[in-house]
Amino acid sequence: MSFELVMDADEVADYVSEVFPQSDNFGFYVTDLSPGLIRVRMPVNESHLRPGGTVSGPSMFGLADCAAYLIILAHVGKVALAVTTNLNINFLSKPDGDLVSEARLLKLGKRLAVCDISIFLEKDHRLVAHATATYSIPPKS
Amino acid sequence: MSFELVMDADEVADYVSEVFPQSDNFGFYVTDLSPGLIRVRMPVNESHLRPGGTVSGPSMFGLADCAAYLIILAHVGKVALAVTTNLNINFLSKPDGDLVSEARLLKLGKRLAVCDISIFLEKDHRLVAHATATYSIPPKS
Amino acid sequence: MSFELVMDADEVADYVSEVFPQSDNFGFYVTDLSPGLIRVRMPVNESHLRPGGTVSGPSMFGLADCAAYLIILAHVGKVALAVTTNLNINFLSKPDGDLVSEARLLKLGKRLAVCDISIFLEKDHRLVAHATATYSIPPKS
Amino acid sequence: MSFELVMDADEVADYVSEVFPQSDNFGFYVTDLSPGLIRVRMPVNESHLRPGGTVSGPSMFGLADCAAYLIILAHVGKVALAVTTNLNINFLSKPDGDLVSEARLLKLGKRLAVCDISIFLEKDHRLVAHATATYSIPPKS
Numbered sequence: 001m002s003f004e005l006v007m008d009a010d011e012v013a014d015y016v017s018e019v020f021p022q023s024d025n026f027g028f029y030v031t032d033l034s035p036g037l038i039r040v041r042m043p044v045n046e047s048h049l050r051p052g053g054t055v056s057g058p059s060m061f062g063l064a065d066c067a068a069y070l071i072i073l074a075h076v077g078k079v080a081l082a083v084t085t086n087l088n089i090n091f092l093s094k095p096d097g098d099l100v101s102e103a104r105l106l107k108l109g110k111r112l113a114v115c116d117i118s119i120f121l122e123k124d125h126r127l128v129a130h131a132t133a134t135y136s137i138p139p140k141s
Numbered sequence: 142m143s144f145e146l147v148m149d150a151d152e153v154a155d156y157v158s159e160v161f162p163q164s165d166n167f168g169f170y171v172t173d174l175s176p177g178l179i180r181v182r183m184p185v186n187e188s189h190l191r192p193g194g195t196v197s198g199p200s201m202f203g204l205a206d207c208a209a210y211l212i213i214l215a216h217v218g219k220v221a222l223a224v225t226t227n228l229n230i231n232f233l234s235k236p237d238g239d240l241v242s243e244a245r246l247l248k249l250g251k252r253l254a255v256c257d258i259s260i261f262l263e264k265d266h267r268l269v270a271h272a273t274a275t276y277s278i279p280p281k282s
Numbered sequence: 283m284s285f286e287l288v289m290d291a292d293e294v295a296d297y298v299s300e301v302f303p304q305s306d307n308f309g310f311y312v313t314d315l316s317p318g319l320i321r322v323r324m325p326v327n328e329s330h331l332r333p334g335g336t337v338s339g340p341s342m343f344g345l346a347d348c349a350a351y352l353i354i355l356a357h358v359g360k361v362a363l364a365v366t367t368n369l370n371i372n373f374l375s376k377p378d379g380d381l382v383s384e385a386r387l388l389k390l391g392k393r394l395a396v397c398d399i400s401i402f403l404e405k406d407h408r409l410v411a412h413a414t415a416t417y418s419i420p421p422k423s
Numbered sequence: 424m425s426f427e428l429v430m431d432a433d434e435v436a437d438y439v440s441e442v443f444p445q446s447d448n449f450g451f452y453v454t455d456l457s458p459g460l461i462r463v464r465m466p467v468n469e470s471h472l473r474p475g476g477t478v479s480g481p482s483m484f485g486l487a488d489c490a491a492y493l494i495i496l497a498h499v500g501k502v503a504l505a506v507t508t509n510l511n512i513n514f515l516s517k518p519d520g521d522l523v524s525e526a527r528l529l530k531l532g533k534r535l536a537v538c539d540i541s542i543f544l545e546k547d548h549r550l551v552a553h554a555t556a557t558y559s560i561p562p563k564s
Contacts, residue, residue, distance in 0.1 A: 340485035
């Protein structure tokens with residue numbers, strides 16, 4: 001499947017703060033965007049830490065969901081507001097540093113989009129979580 | 142499978158603030174605890190809302206994860222610190238009010254515990270999300 | 283959510299052999315059907331056994347998928363051919379006998395239906411697997 | 424994470440018929456094996472077709488499960504018999520030809536292994552399904 005972007009990284013970045021109000025707190029930042037692929041960086045701060053210094057599950061869920069949402073947005077545009085219908089996440093190892101989320105489009109249909117998301121530690125590229133997510137794309141009105 | 146509690150609701154409730162530091166912000170509150178079943182209430186506040194007034198995905202993920210964690214805790218005790226290895230969540234409808242999460246133990250093995258979690262609107266019991274989660278239970282040392 | 287049947291157990295049963303050609307080999311049999319709930323029985327035979335006498339994963343997947351498919355069929359009718367988009371299954375214990383699959387509708391929307399499926403041993407009601415599945419419902423033409 | 428093979432493709436191939444008795448019917452065939460990665464080919468035949476000529480869900484589940492099982496086997500050896508605990512599969516498009524399943528190890532721990540599996544059409548590399556699976560690895564006795 002070949003994919004075509006309809007927004008560039010700056011347009012997507014501008015849109016982030018709008019849709020993910022918490023993204024500013026989280027410091028989510030789009031570092032790469034190309035057809036079918038996005039990378040979103042999350043610098044770790046106190047708000048998403050658990051005792052022991054690991055990043056909380058909800059924070060990683062939020063990062064995976066955000067990256068997947070943005071890669072879909074970049075391919076379908078703002079007209080349609082995609083809604084998460086399913087997210088399956090595997091936690092693989094304890095993260096102890098800034099994270100990078102890499103989301104790839106597996107499918108972009110008229111009604112459903114499916115993404116594969118890997119979350120890495122930025123410092124050594126160790127994989128800490130992996131998710132797949134499905135989004136419902138409402139009909140254009 | 143029959144299940145046996147090793148902690149009561151108060152002991153679990155005391156433990157919540159310890160392990161889920163964000164639970165106080167979220168106002169998580171254990172309303173019911175019986176063998177194999179727990180209910181956790183989450184009053185909705187500004188911090189977990191999205192534009193349009195719906196509860197954010199990460200907030201619901203956190204509520205599901207918390208309820209599952211607590212039902213396992215109540216059955217294995219504090220000795221072992223269960224770790225989420227997999228969580229699969231389906232978002233079914235838009236929540237617009239206080240939420241109740243009901244977690245049931247499907248399996249409690251020596252190494253893995255599996256839970257089924259339903260998230261309802263408190264006011265009309267409408268199902269807004271459903272999850273299943275797997276936790277790894279470390280060996281007792 | 284309240285659900286309303288548009289087909290009865292016999293109509294569904296007749297339709298099974300048509301859509302699931304392997305269902306005759308498998309001996310799938312609808313034992314109960316009520317709004318939002320179906321039970322499908324699978325007598326175990328040589329074709330779905332693994333060495334050691336346990337039922338194979340694909341056989342349990344097929345049973346879960348079939349029960350979910352049929353409960354949706356019974357509520358939307360034959361006009362629309364639902365397609366499995368996601369199935370998440372947890373294997374909980376080794377099955378060693380005839381199985382019963384119980385599928386409940388969690389959501390029946392215009393475009394997506396979501397089911398929760400429990401697979402039990404018939405003889406002692408032990409839970410051997412649990413699944414959730416999402417189906418896409420094509421627009422009526 | 425770096426991975427190290429303990430069996431070569433031939434040893435794995437020999438073992439397939441033993442553990443997956445149905446693999447001979449299915450014609451599963453290991454085409455590639457390297458650290459962390461395996462490819463398994465499944466020529467489509469009558470036994471896994473649905474009306475309309477598409478490959479059945481259980482057949483694709485079986486192919487995903489088999490590829491994941493074999494990549495773990497190739498890295499841990501025959502001593503331990505890995506057991507599927509969770510499999511999440513997304514069906515992306517209708518397959519109409521021979522399939523190739525590519526499984527990658529995401530994690531190989533002492534107790535759990537997690538794999539990512541992509542199923543492609545052999546003729547044009549179109550992605551038809553994607554799965555993630557978790558296996559429990561029993562302690563060596």
